Amino acid sequence: MLFTTDEEFYALASLFPKFKDYFEHGSTNGNYTSKCNTIKSSHLNGELSDIVPCISVAKHLAYINTLDEQEKTKRCIYFNYWLNEKHPNVVNSTINDIQFYKRLIQGYEANISDFKIHKCEIYHISDPIFKELKDLYNLYDMLYKIETSYSSSHSPSSSCDKANEFIRLYDSHANKCRTNMDSKFCKELIKLSNSYNALMATRTNCKILEEILQPQEIHNQHGIIVIPVTLIIVIALILFIFYMFTPFGSSICTRTRRVKRIWNNVYKKSFQLFHKSRHKQLNLENSGFNIQFHSLLND
Template identity: 30%
Template sequence: MTEHEYNHVEDFPFWKGRLDEVMDSDKHSYDDFCNQIIKEGTNDHQDYRKLCLYLAKSIGHINGDPDIKYNVDNINEVCAYLNYWLNNEIGKFETPITNAIEFYKKLKTSESHNPLNIDICETRITNMDDTVFTNVEFLHNLFFNLHEYRNNFRKGDSVICTYAKEISALYKEPKNECITENSSPFCKKLNEFIIEYNSTMSKTTCEGVPKKLQPFDEKPIPRQRSDERGDGASRSSIQDMQDEEKKEDRNNNVKLNNEYKQKK
């Protein structure tokens, strides 16, 4: 599990929105480019071709925007999102014929046919294992819904509260690794989300939505079965009752002794 794959997940919602707009507005055709790479007859030909077109348009947009192309932070962020996106899309195939790294390398054709600077994201593309991908997807969904909550206030509570409730539902999913170990890249990023959420939602009016999320390492851990009686009372509760009974007995003994002395 590497920290690299968790970097910038908080920025994914912004770049998702940005690149989705590019897909809708960019009229530049990369059909010839992708037809050379994804040959007809390939399994799931059309679906793989769509991946190629999305990446081609995205890389074209990056290279065409100086604010992205010449800004290392922006490059790192958008390429991190494309890495997650590509792993997600390839993971949807029943029997993938390639992985993220191999597919991205396919985009590197001869210079005469390649209209793109494909190298710009190549070193940031990885094959995410199932655990890392699941964790990054979980974090992305949290940050995405918080992003949408923040950016849709004008649409009213009926809209933004939908996103708030989605966060609440997601957060209830057990992430036990952060109860005992919060130094992993995943847990660090989850704690960053908690801080952002608590700052944003402190004045929320959405019904049933917490204004503050409890860190996973502070959530109460259920007691072991051996610590409980049939009626659900814990040993500590029983001990408290027994201590109270002993205290009452001592008080009664003192009272009886005082009465006895007064009679004498």
Template identity: 25%
Template sequence: MAQSIITYKTLYELDPSLKSEELFRFYNKFNNICNNEGDTDNGCIKDGIYDNVDATVKDFYKNTASNFKIINDSSSQYFHGMTSDSNKRCIYFKYWFYDEVITKKYNTTKVNNFFDWWKQTNQNVCANCECKLSKIRWDEIHNLKKMYDVILFYGKSDVMLSEKLEKLRDHKYCKYIKDSYITYNIFQSMCSGETNAYCKEINDYIKNNIDDVKLTDLQCNSEIKPIEINQEEQELINGVLSINPLKQTGQDEASSDKQGTLSHTVIGIFGTAFGLFLLLLILYKFTPFGLWISPRIRNYKRMWNKITRKDCESLLDKSVSQQIQSDNRRYNISYNVE
């Protein structure tokens, strides 16, 4: 199955070299914006905008609002010695926000509640900010986080990109990065000409930082292995292969000739269905579409369980019988006996 999303903390634990990236410093600053041990006088918003916020998410709301304001404040010293590029700061902030949503396991309801609150509050936090935090869905947050993993660690502007990608081939999370790039590729095509918040972020922040040529050629060493199929999937495949729509009990040569055309039709139907099943299985196990395809695989299994050899033979017997009756009617010529 396609790999689930990996949090930023897990990524840099798997590869400590990621801590040397600028993102690591920004991420820690974002986390400590309202920490009593941090630089609280530099940006934490403590006024009454959180009065109606659930206590379990209040710290997250407070950190988000404070960080959003401070990344748009060029006069702040909170990020002293770090990049002042507004575009980079915006990307770092968005990445932190998406990663926090995923790390804290916020569900769709909590995500929607936040954006409802943000719609009423963001003008009070930063009225004319260049960086925007627009409402998107829970699944879109997950997709964007994966896309940012690609551009932040293997972005187009990285002068060491070729060397990094070569080392990535042996990493445990190589396939995750490759799947994340595939996710981008799919939605980038779908977002061509679209202006909704999700597509706008892909086109404005992701697209220009992707090196399609080098990422398309990425081959993970962990992928060079036989396809593993579990017992349930093997039983399903065996069940499909055991169905022989052409096998007839007691079938003579004449009836065999008559059903020739029909047999080819049945072969085509079963061949197409089985081919579609195998395609779904491959997509389910090895691409980001696994979560979407999983229930459809189960539906396919139920469908195949309903198709038995008896059903197939009954279908053919009935069709052959109808064909013979048709032939009899065609040649039923009356003769007058003198």
């Protein structure tokens, strides 16, 4: 089976911790030490520093050989990841990892009665993709441990500690999705968030149950703050440029001075009118007072 895209790695990343668990508890205990020493000499020309990779690869492929065809396909995808994680640099610079694996397979096939293995095709995983897969593996592995801790005899506090640790790790990766929500990595983070929230919704033994935000929600919150601030800065900058370096600015300045003069004139005239009217009112009041006073005297 040949892989032409990386989709299958991301699609099965959620199962990697379970595959690892099944392999560690279900793999054969066959003794491959003497056989791998032979392969080291006959097919690797002594380039292998030790035979541990030969033994672990043989055990893994022998375990995959016991599964049905559909499971074999999935486990070979995980095996690609596992090989990159466990044995990234098993040989010197004369051959790469894929060449090393091919030589191992040739050695196994030359001793087919001793190595009952399933032959997985190997797909090169680039460094950026492998890093993302490793980050996803760590998150899914932690979520898997939370699930198993709830179904085992572990104390509730232990499960809550694992949940809080998961949240911290998740948050550190969710920030990467602020600018690229459509990436495969970020889509897997959304699945992780949904799985975690669904699991914790059924658990009430933690004092504080935190619901983690999906990367999209984090992205939206960031946008809510950034967009208005950016608009304010841009508008202020545009107005400043127009004011300082274009006729529009000078016309605004002229109109501002004109409006200011008009308002000053209006204020002065209003004050004068008020002052005159006040004087008239006082005069009238005084006249009335005098009339009243004189009438009283006459009486």
